[in-house]
Amino acid sequence: MRIPALAMLLTLLAACGGALAEGRSEFNKGRYPEAKQTLASLESDSRAWNDAKRAEYALYRGLTLAALGDRAEADVWLREAKAIEDVHPGSLSREDGHRLKVGLDTGDAR
Numbered sequence: 001m002r003i004p005a006l007a008m009l010l011t012l013l014a015a016c017g018g019a020l021a022e023g024r025s026e027f028n029k030g031r032y033p034e035a036k037q038t039l040a041s042l043e044s045d046s047r048a049w050n051d052a053k054r055a056e057y058a059l060y061r062g063l064t065l066a067a068l069g070d071r072a073e074a075d076v077w078l079r080e081a082k083a084i085e086d087v088h089p090g091s092l093s094r095e096d097g098h099r100l101k102v103g104l105d106t107g108d109a110r
Helices: 005-028 032-040 051-067 071-087 094-107
Strands: none
Touching: 005 032, 005 051, 032 051, 051 071, 051 094, 071 094
16 A cells, blocks of 8 residues: 555654654753764755754754864854844744854854
């Protein structure tokens, strides 16, 4: 039995969203090595995401790397999140926008 294309697409999108939510959750729990691995595994998929999801991904990838002490790489991802938010205001939630500001101010990644 074939799964309709729409059902397959919805399943794939849910899986990607689930992995991003998992990476964010791992970050929020202080499980930075796990968050780093989860988020890194999504990099190729993330290029096709909408602005809001891509900004969230870049933010948490940057925050995770900063928490692990890789400030140079963290700044790359935080600047990407900022660039998306600058071009598409509201891409990040209010809370994530604040986290981005703190992350940028902490590392002077402007």
